[in-house]
Amino acid sequence: MYKLVSTPHLPSPDNNHTYSTVQISPNGQFIAIPQGKQLQIYDLNNELLKPKIIQTNHTLPISDVCWSPDGECLATASDDHTIEILHVTKYGLLHILKGHTGPVITLCYNSKGNLLFSGSMDESVKTWDVFNGKCLRTVSAHSDSVVSLTLPCHDDSVMASGSYDGLVRIFDTQTGHCLSTLTYDKDWKHSGRVIPITQLEFSQNGKFLLVKSLDGAVKLWDCIRGVVVRTFVQREQDKNNEWWKKFSGGIAIAYISAEKTSQEKNDVLVISGDSQGVITCWDTHTKRFLQKIDTGQRNPIMNISSIGGTLAVITRDGCCNIYRWEEN
């Protein structure tokens, strides 16, 4: 069961920023929240400390941040078409990556931390060399904004991209070739329209891909065979709620393996936020509903970041909650 431990960031009434993401650092100690053109870094071990504020050179707000796997750097993607790589503790700005021709929406490091992938509203995915800041490859295989990128945590050979054109594509990171496309083909046949993808997450072994689309559906795909193996749906009683039907863009998913379970095997949960500030957790294997977390904010959940048993959640107006898994 997830228990609320703290709320490091509260929405301030005079603040008219919208928040897009929160990211836990790989060691689980820090969280990074972009606020406009600056970054706020909170130390979770010391709640009383004021956040460290890092100013960036971006001229427009930051839409995504990503920690490097060694936890020393943050990459920021901005609406001004650029990406910055900042060394958090010591060296400051390392690179400004220029090349995209539209706002940059999503970022993802590979597990070695030597490559950075970025997806943009210019419909392309670029691969950057972190050492010299040069663009190594541009892949244009989508026909709308690329909004989510993910790589398996132990395997740098593949990358998955999700786009507003409704496609999820898997690419070979070494060649840039498309290896497979997972689509909602059957769904489109009945609904008659394309459903944009909003977020992706690989399973730990990289064999499965969790996909969330704008209609709020959460599906787990078997990447190798290209079939859906689990579909997570709202409970019937929640389904009748009016708000469930008008799912907005305020959705996020996280995929975690809880370590503190009483069973011998690790529990794998699928977590999904909705547009009314409510988070739902399911058991991945049985699809059993486990927990409903209400943030209390009637505001869309923008992102969920999960490492081990810790969960960081942010709503659009900037309320950031930290939850920890506890066995009851």
Place this chain on the structure above:
Amino acid sequence: MNLLLQDPFQVLKEYPERLVHTINGPVKTTTIAFSHNGDYLATGCLDGTIIIYDMDTMKPATVLNGHVRAIQRLQWGPHGDLLLSSSRDMTVKVWDLKLIGNKFDIVTPIHDLKFNGPIWGAHWINDNLIIVSILEESFAMMIDLITERKSFLNIDNDTPLDQGYVLNCELYPSSSPSSQQDDRIILTGSSKGWINFFKIKDIDTYEHLFGTRVCSSNIKHLLVSQNGERLVVNCSDRSIRQYHLNMVNPIELTLEHKYQDVINRLQWNDIKFSNHAAEYLVASPHGSSTHELYLWETTSGSLVRVLEGAEEELMAIDWDFKGMKIASTGLETGDIYLWSLVIQPKWSALAPDFEEIEENIDYQEKEDEFDDDDIDDENENKIILTKEEDTPIDLITMDPCDVRGNEQVPSFVLPIDYKSILMVQRL
């Protein structure tokens, strides 16, 4: 995992085919070694510099300075985080690659071992024990890395034979590569064609198992296949001898093939086996007229491929089994040539409804293809769907082997040196 999604007929080719990349090093490269997962390529240079290339970007990831003469041999440690370098400057150094980018400005070796002559090569036996072959020494030397104590690997023979000098060593593969409890078997090759087998427990406890003479000239290289059943010996008498190795008591060697260039009578600069049972053998021929690598099938002994594309004589070779790459260094420029598989893009992957076909297929309408009611169809889909949703899935466990059957080992990641990023930017 990318290989699982590729065309299996393209992925499962057994050896690289095309020259895909050339790395122009700043200094002439003399020796190369791929890291265990093929993520990095360590290269030793003529002036003693060691450059580690990142194989994703083909750019140098780090430079290790310390040696002052040409590097003879490089070997990655059992866990991939240490690098053992042997040089003609009479030293063997052990580098801890975890120290890159930390508070020290320059990475210095954690062990710096001095000897009385230039080094032919150094080999890991286990985490704490290495074996070194030194110029004009009749025996190989073992070094305990904890105490830095040195001891010769003597043959306690009643009738001392002049076996010449030890030129190289090879570790017999074991199932648990880094375990220190197990005895390890070491092979040494001498300048008079002798091969000796030793069983080593620690620096003081070892046993000479077997010795035999395979030729009357220098043994330049000695390799044992991953499954331990094949031995190949490159001698300076212009031939490569391939033996079947039977580790009974006494050890049996059966000559399987002898590879020779009968027309040009060439020596061989370097040799490498393929993985597992070593079904292939690759060699670089000596002489300025040949610019290729030769690749033989070891069961039949027939030449199956000539790797072309380099514009000079090739020297050192290494084979990355995970990425299916062969790297070789050029004699004149010192450039590093890389051969690999070229997998064609699968265009049908972009649109799953389309299928790539070899030739035109005549269209034939099925009985119910344009029937209006697809209720049956939908029901069928539903049944398939529910079946899928009930099958147990495992999201955590990785496959123990990759598609090519190579064991998946935890990869070591070189720390990123942020100081050098800033330095490069200021230039």
